[in-house]
Amino acid sequence: MVNLDILIDKFRRHYAKPPRIFSAPGRVNLIGEHTDYNEGFVLPIAIDRRTYVGAAVNDSRVVRVQSLDLNEDSSFSLDQRDGLDTQKWPKWLAYIASVAFELQNRGINLSGADLMISSDVPIGAGLSSSAALEISVAAALLALCNESLDTTDLALTAQKAEHAYVGTLCGIMDQLTVTAAQKSYALLIDCRSLEVKHIDLNLPETTVVICNTNVKHELASSAYNQRRQECEDAVRILRRYLPTISALRDVNLGELKEHANELPDVLYRRARHIITENARTLEAAMALTDGDVEKLGRLMSSSHASLRDDYDVSSAELDLMVELAGSCEGVLGARMTGGGFGGCTVNLVRSDMVESFSRFITDQYRAQTGIEPIIYAVETDDGVKEMK
Numbered sequence: 403m404v405n406l407d408i409l410i411d412k413f414r415r416h417y418a419k420p421p422r423i424f425s426a427p428g429r430v431n432l433i434g435e436h437t438d439y440n441e442g443f444v445l446p447i448a449i450d451r452r453t454y455v456g457a458a459v460n461d462s463r464v465v466r467v468q469s470l471d472l473n474e475d476s477s478f479s480l481d482q483r484d485g486l487d488t489q490k491w492p493k494w495l496a497y498i499a500s501v502a503f504e505l506q507n508r509g510i511n512l513s514g515a516d517l518m519i520s521s522d523v524p525i526g527a528g529l530s531s532s533a534a535l536e537i538s539v540a541a542a543l544l545a546l547c548n549e550s551l552d553t554t555d556l557a558l559t560a561q562k563a564e565h566a567y568v569g570t571l572c573g574i575m576d577q578l579t580v581t582a583a584q585k586s587y588a589l590l591i592d593c594r595s596l597e598v599k600h601i602d603l604n605l606p607e608t609t610v611v612i613c614n615t616n617v618k619h620e621l622a623s624s625a626y627n628q629r630r631q632e633c634e635d636a637v638r639i640l641r642r643y644l645p646t647i648s649a650l651r652d653v654n655l656g657e658l659k660e661h662a663n664e665l666p667d668v669l670y671r672r673a674r675h676i677i678t679e680n681a682r683t684l685e686a687a688m689a690l691t692d693g694d695v696e697k698l699g700r701l702m703s704s705s706h707a708s709l710r711d712d713y714d715v716s717s718a719e720l721d722l723m724v725e726l727a728g729s730c731e732g733v734l735g736a737r738m739t740g741g742g743f744g745g746c747t748v749n750l751v752r753s754d755m756v757e758s759f760s761r762f763i764t765d766q767y768r769a770q771t772g773i774e775p776i777i778y779a780v781e782t783d784d785g786v787k788e789m790k
């Protein structure tokens with residue numbers, strides 16, 4: 403947990419002035435995986451783990467930043483318009499600077515700023531620690547120069563910064579969840595129109611539990627981009643027969659099956675995942691609206707099978723986590739969440755069984771892999787905001 407009094411106190415002592423405090427949440431996706439860059443549907447929630455930014459203007463063109471978690475200081479000039487040399491910059495700083503540069507590329511004239519950052523979003527676990535950092539910093543920098551962007555433009559700006567710096571051609575889900583979330587609600591996002599529908603997270607006596615495999619695969623970024631390319635290749639081939647389509651969002655399962663022979667097996671499976679996952683996501687949104695947690699759980703479990711078998715983005719550790727959850731009493735559904743190749747699973751667990759679930763998963767996962775997992779029971783939270 404981040405202690406705001408400590409953050410404020412340290413800010414005052416370090417920069418000799420009081421800060422304004424901005425924060426943005428991490429997110430977990432309930433269902434709708436790898437559908438965002440196929441112009442489909444996703445159903446994430448923002449979680450009650452946040453990145454906090456203390457911020458005040460300074461009278462220079464420099465942004466000074468201190469990371470309390472890493473115990474590191476750094477700075478960059480707002481006039482350094484020639485882009486980032488990502489090799490030389492610490493990663494956390496490059497995220498911050500690329501957001502600042504993208505805001506300026508939109509024509510916003512930022513002021514120099516003093517920032518102090520502290521977060522309890524797990525880093526590199528697939529819970530969008532990067533989007534939480536980008537969006538909380540963007541909100542702070544905008545507010546300090548009396549500017550604002552609506553939730554969609556803020557998300558698009560941070561996504562652009564991420565494309566430019568990380569090189570992962572991510573979709574819009576993470577950034578848009580972090581800007582548009584509301585406590586108590588899941589977000590059904592139409593990733594074509596960017597329309598966000600807030601759906602009451604109506605899960606009686608059920609808790610969302612995240613299991614972190616504590617395994618990260620270095621190839622995740624290139625494999626992610628490869629999946630994106632495969633989807634585009636599938637669309638190019640299918641368009642010969644279905645000339646009106648522009649994304650896999652536009653294809654139904656019947657049409658895919660009809661043209662199965664025209665696609666190499668890998669592309670067929672990739673497309674089948676996207677098409678069935680979009681359908682599952684819309685069904686899940688309906689199940690959520692009806693308070694049908696059993697159905698939501700079943701859809702989550704089918705989503706995992708499709709990500710594992712058709713989309714090939716799971717890992718041995720994620721499969722083990724999901725398998726263990728499946729053998730545990732009180733679990734309604736379990737699946738990998740986020741980009742995959744490591745990171746976390748998301749589980750729907752009967753609230754009175756959360757403790758025994760956590761113990762079981764921790765013991766079994768440790769015994770079978772030698773790795774210590776981390777289990778977080780989470781609640782929904784608000785999107786980016788200034789703390790009052």
Ligand code: GLA
Nearest residue numbers: 435436572573574575740741
């Ligand atoms: C990552 C990306 C998102 C999305 C997911 C997979 O989190 O940042 O845009 O594509 O993977 O659903």
